[in-house]
Amino acid sequence: SQTIHQWPATLVQPVGSPLSLECTVEGTSNPNLYWYRQAAGRGLQLLFYSVGIGQISSEVPQNLSASRPQDRQFILSSKKLLLSDSGFYLCAWSWGAGGTTEQYFGPGTRLTVT
Amino acid sequence: DAKTTQPNSMESNEEEPVHLPCNHSTISGTDYIHWYRQLPSQGPEYVIHGLTSNVNNRMASLAIAEDRKSSTLILHRATLRDAAVYYCILRDRNAGNNRKLIWGLGTSLAVNP
Numbered sequence: 001s002q003t004i005h006q007w008p009a010t011l012v013q014p015v016g017s018p019l020s021l022e023c024t025v026e027g028t029s030n031p032n033l034y035w036y037r038q039a040a041g042r043g044l045q046l047l048f049y050s051v052g053i054g055q056i057s058s059e060v061p062q063n064l065s066a067s068r069p070q071d072r073q074f075i076l077s078s079k080k081l082l083l084s085d086s087g088f089y090l091c092a093w094s095w096g097a098g099g100t101t102e103q104y105f106g107p108g109t110r111l112t113v114t
Numbered sequence: 115d116a117k118t119t120q121p122n123s124m125e126s127n128e129e130e131p132v133h134l135p136c137n138h139s140t141i142s143g144t145d146y147i148h149w150y151r152q153l154p155s156q157g158p159e160y161v162i163h164g165l166t167s168n169v170n171n172r173m174a175s176l177a178i179a180e181d182r183k184s185s186t187l188i189l190h191r192a193t194l195r196d197a198a199v200y201y202c203i204l205r206d207r208n209a210g211n212n213r214k215l216i217w218g219l220g221t222s223l224a225v226n227p
Contacts, residue, residue: 020147026155036135036217041219042219043201043217043218043219043220044201044215044217057225078210090157090158092157092158101205102148102163103158103160104151105157105158105159106153107156107157108156110155
């Protein structure tokens with residue numbers, strides 16, 4: 001069976017500090033990977049999308065970046081955090097991106113920027 | 115802009131059926147209707163999806179209007195564990211068009227014991 005891991009579960013960081021969130025998927029190969037952010041009381045916002053190693057699509061301009069150094073590893077980074085970066089960050093994977101494919105979400109990382 | 119419209123909140127009693135509506139008046143012929151739910155402080159969980167015909171699985175049923183401009187997620191017997199935010203989203207059959215998925219605010223379902 002497939003599992004998706006995210007860490008850390010919670011994080012409190014000061015403004016201007018760097019960020020690194022990691023997501024790994026087990027039990028599948030060549031998954032599509034996604035990073036979402038959910039601000040308090042808001043819906044999910046797709047940040048990045050990857051169909052393979054080194055292939056990253058950015059959906060929203062911001063001070064965040066993503067990398068996929070290995071097939072089942074997806075990393076979200078920032079060089080300098082802003083207050084507006086606070087939120088619930090979710091990693092997800094799918095076998096494809098067509099209309100019938102399901103997305104499977106990780107447990108999320110709650111980031112508070114102070 | 116969100117392509118689906120859902121009520122902000124709904125309330126149900128335990129053991130009773132729940133009908134969660136979703137309007138998608140601008141749905142295209144290649145859009146699948148997906149439902150996810152998100153329990154407090156957790157990632158969303160897939161519930162069900164359909165294209166034209168009604169669908170049933172172990173979690174719920176999906177009733178799709180004949181003109182496909184609306185759909186209803188049906189929980190046959192609500193339990194306290196069903197209290198969550200339910201999202202209705204559209205996914206294009208063409209993979210390349212799904213890069214920018216739009217999630218609305220969903221419906222927050224409260225279940226009373």
